[in-house]
Amino acid sequence: DAGVTQSPTHLIKTRGQQVTLRCSPKSGHDTVSWYQQALGQGPQFIFQYYEEEERQRGNFPDRFSGHQFPNYSSELNVNALLLGDSALYLCASSPIAGGPSQYFGPGTRLTVT
Amino acid sequence: TQLLEQSPQFLSIQEGENLTVYCNSSSVFSSLQWYRQEPGEGPVLLVTVVTGGEVKKLKRLTFQFGDARKDSSLHITAAQPGDTGLYLCAAENRDDKIIFGKGTRLHILP
Numbered sequence: 001d002a003g004v005t006q007s008p009t010h011l012i013k014t015r016g017q018q019v020t021l022r023c024s025p026k027s028g029h030d031t032v033s034w035y036q037q038a039l040g041q042g043p044q045f046i047f048q049y050y051e052e053e054e055r056q057r058g059n060f061p062d063r064f065s066g067h068q069f070p071n072y073s074s075e076l077n078v079n080a081l082l083l084g085d086s087a088l089y090l091c092a093s094s095p096i097a098g099g100p101s102q103y104f105g106p107g108t109r110l111t112v113t
Numbered sequence: 114t115q116l117l118e119q120s121p122q123f124l125s126i127q128e129g130e131n132l133t134v135y136c137n138s139s140s141v142f143s144s145l146q147w148y149r150q151e152p153g154e155g156p157v158l159l160v161t162v163v164t165g166g167e168v169k170k171l172k173r174l175t176f177q178f179g180d181a182r183k184d185s186s187l188h189i190t191a192a193q194p195g196d197t198g199l200y201l202c203a204a205e206n207r208d209d210k211i212i213f214g215k216g217t218r219l220h221i222l223p
Contacts, residue, residue, distance in 0.1 A: 004155070033211070035213075040215075041215055041216075042117075042201050042203075042213035042214050042215045042216050043156070043201075043213045044213070045210050045211055045212065048210075056208070056209065056210055058210060090155050090156070092155075100143075100144045100146060100161060100203075100204075100205050100211070101146060101158055101161045102146075102158065102211065103158060104148075104155030104156045104157070104158075105155050106153070106154050106155050107153075107154070107155050109153075
C-alpha cells in the first residue's frame with residue numbers, strides 16, 4: 001500500500017518564477033492538505049482540498065493556489081516566487097474530510113534564489 | 114490566536130535516560146496528535162489523543178492528554194539513538210484547521 005508521494009523531491013527556482021508541486025494521497029484517502037515548513041519551524045497550514053474544492057485556507061497570499069483532481073491527487077502552485085518561499089512543502093492526506101489524523105509525504109524542498 | 118507551545122525547544126541527553134517533552138495551550142482541543150520528523154522527511158504520526166486524561170503507550174513512549182484537553186506530554190523511557198528527531202504536536206483549532214507547534218528537537222547521544 002503506497003503512502004503519500006510527492007514530486008519533485010527538490011527544486012531550485014529564481015525569484016519571480018512560478019512552481020507546481022504534486023502530491024498523490026495514500027490509497028483510500030480523499031482529503032489532501034498542503035503545508036509549508038520553514039527551517040526550524042513547525043508546518044504551517046496552506047490549504048485543504050476535498051471533492052476537488054478548496055475546503056479551508058490558511059494565512060497565505062493568493063500567489064498560493066491549488067487543485068485537486070478526480071483521482072484525489074493534488075497540485076500546489078506558487079506564482080511570483082519570493083526568497084521567503086524557500087521551504088519544505090508537505091502534502092498530507094486523510095481518509096475523512098476534517099479528520100485530525102494525517103499522513104504526510106516526504107515533502108518537496110523548494111529553494112528560491 | 115490559538116497557539117501550541119512546545120518545550121523544551123532542544124534537548125540533548127545520553128542514551129538510556131528518561132525524558133519528557135510538553136505541548137501547552139490556553140485553548141481546549143477536541144484532539145491532539147504527536148508526530149516525529151526526521152531530517153529531509155515528512156512528519157510521521159505517532160498517536161492521536163482524544164479524551165481528557167487519556168494515556169496512550171507506544172513501546173517506550175507514553176503520551177498523556179491533559180484533563181482539560183489543553184496540554185499534552187510525551188515521556189520517553191530509556192531513550193535510544195533511534196529516538197532522535199523533531200517531535201511535533203498538532204491540534205485542530207476552532208476553525209477546524211490543523212495547527213502545529215514549533216517542535217522539540219531531541220538528540221540522543223550514544
